[in-house]
Amino acid sequence: MEAKKIIVCDTEKCTGCEICEYACSIYKEKRINWSRSRIRHVRIEPTFDIAIACRKCEEPLCIKACPRDAVVVLSDGSVKIDKDKCNGCGWCIEACNFGALKLDWEKKCAFTCDFCADLGTPMCVEVCPYEALEYTTLDQVGHEAGKKAFKRIIEELS
Amino acid sequence: MKGYTGKYLRVDLTTGDIRTERLPEEVARKYLGGYGFVGWTLYEEVPAGTDPLSPENVVCLWTGPVAGTPVPVSSKYIMGALSPATGFIGFGIASGGIASELKAAGFDGIVVTGKAPSPQYILVQNGRAELRDASDLWGKTTWETEELIREELSDDEVRVSSIGPAGELLSVLANVTNDRNRQVGRSGIGCVMGSKNLKAIAIRGTGDVEVADLDGLMEFSRDLYKRCRGPATEKYRVFGTPANMLVHNRLGCLPSYNFQKGTFEKVEDVSGERMLETMVKKITACPSCPIACDHINEVKEGPWAGTVSSMDYESLELLGPNCGVSDLNAITKAVELCDTLGIDTISAGVTVSWAMEAFERGLLTSEDVDGLDLRFGNGEAMVEAVRRMSLREGNLGALIADGSARAAEKLGKGSEKFAMVNKKLEWGAYSLRPLQTATLGFATSVRGACYLRSGSYQPDVKGTVDRYHLDSSRGKVVFEGENLYAIIDSLIICKFTRGIYKDNTEFTKLIKLVTGFDWSVEEMIKTGERIHNQAKLFNVRFGAKRADDYPPPRAFEEKLYDDVSDGAIIIRAEYDEALSGYYEERRWDEEGIPTKALLEELGLDATLGV
Known part of the structure; x- marks a missing residue:
């Protein structure tokens, strides 16, 4: 890889x-x-x-934290938030050690790099x-x- | 309307009433923003005879159309009021996050009137504002105030402009600080805030900033970023503005010993080069700035070890060589005191140098200066004098807290002759006699002793004119500089970027990309002329006349002898001629009053014209 x-x-x-x-x-x-x-x-x-x-962590805490399995890892190591599954609860944001996720208030869903x-x-x-x-x-x-x-x-x- | 939110806040501190008002498009087209809006607000709202420290004075904060955009060094705001220092128009421009944050919060500006019954601060958040209690903040330094407001609101990204104890104690030299190291320095705006019981303005915004052509603006901005990394700004990037120390010393225009000389024998000890080598801990930038001129010094040893403050040329020069001081640690400490206690470093430096000269001439006794050994070159005494001045402490503090002009009025004994002021405001760090075009520009400036209104020192420094003499043609240099700078100060962009724009058509291009206004260069310059005349007209309302446009007596009465100059002096008749030339260029009469014809042509109120 x-x-x-x-x-x-x-x-x-x-x-x-x-x-x-x-x-x-x-x-x-x-x-x-x-x-x-x-x-x-x-x-x-x-x-x-x-x-x-985003640091493309080996064990992304944002993925672990998401109760709706809305955060998935892509082949380049970046994470993607499934807009249909995310309800904007913000646990991924809390979990990230780097503040690398944010909440989109308009779309009511998390986003990242x-x-x-x-x-x-x-x-x-x-x-x-x-x-x-x-x-x-x-x-x-x-x-x-x-x-x-x-x-x-x-x-x-x- | 693009480039503007089209709204501003009106806050009446007496009643606590807060309203959102519409910014008319015709005002935007007529005055552009920033400096133009300050002149417009004050001319509309502050009548003749107003006491600067009364509730009737207005303090306003404005952005320009480029604030909050990716244009290089565009996050700049201006604050204005009837100045308690000069009695004329007062304003100062600062960088940092305030301007962009206010735009993102949905406002172009804030107009504050009245007086709060107790200490308060204004909190602006997306689309709304409120007054909050500042009793616990009263007495705190500006740096503490920023931190305490962020803690109170549990929001690290709140931007805060605040006054320190000097503003609360109504020093006419009091400034306004934001982002620790950025100041609305001149004209005593902090004093007006103090008189209104207004401790701070805190701003937080998360909205969009809209421009006319986003793709075009980003493309142009990226081009400008590259130019900002080129030769036009190199000196600012490497040494910061202290790069000027050695340059000005070579030219003999580095004021030392309260402007008695134009060179300094220990200049190597306080050069930008030495500072970078021994003091600079970090070079930082303001939001949207690809230059990064801000050099943060750290004192590593001695009584002030651990002091960290931002050093620029004016502060370094006037608290340093102009006080005979060559100790970078002492100067760094003095700047920290000015920034935290809330006093302008320029006025502080020139006021202490006045006191030192008065002390050395025996006009101030040991008792007058609280036993300090206030001789030129004593860094420790300089630091202590700055502290006492800021806090109005002791005999010395009481004497000099309101600057050298007022101190000299109190002391008398001929000390008025060496108060280095124009319109009662202290002179910037450019020697008068070897830079005579500069002197004309400084002395005619609307806010007093100002090096930032026209760049009039440039032809002197570049050698395109005879800098040791004046003639009537210099008026044109100042006139043209002022008109363009009025645009720069209204957009508002950093003057350090002026050299990266190829010509004036690039300013009109910028205006079009941001606002959509399709101006010719002539229209833009005419707007600059209007903005400047509006400011002048405000001064005329407060009694401005020809006598206010002269440099201090030292320029005419003492010959300058130092390593470069051999008897330089300004010949009064030459100055008179140059001043008349400037008025003529401006189409003002011999007393500096705009003609009615000019005012009508510019679309300004012609009532006060002649």
């Missing part, structure tokens, strides 16, 4: 501009409404910023002006971290 790609946020680069939220709501909903963005910016004062979307499956690269990643967001695999994140650590050692030794 192909390794799962997720949206990772480099918190050193994230400035909290929330352009990802604008871009998401405009692309996915055809309207400007950042409260309907699939990706969520969180700021912890005074100096910490991060943008978080589908990674812009039609685009290849999620719109938020495409638009982030700080290149803080990346659509990548956890394996690649680990590889990059190793490379970075090793580079530092080389620099210190030279």
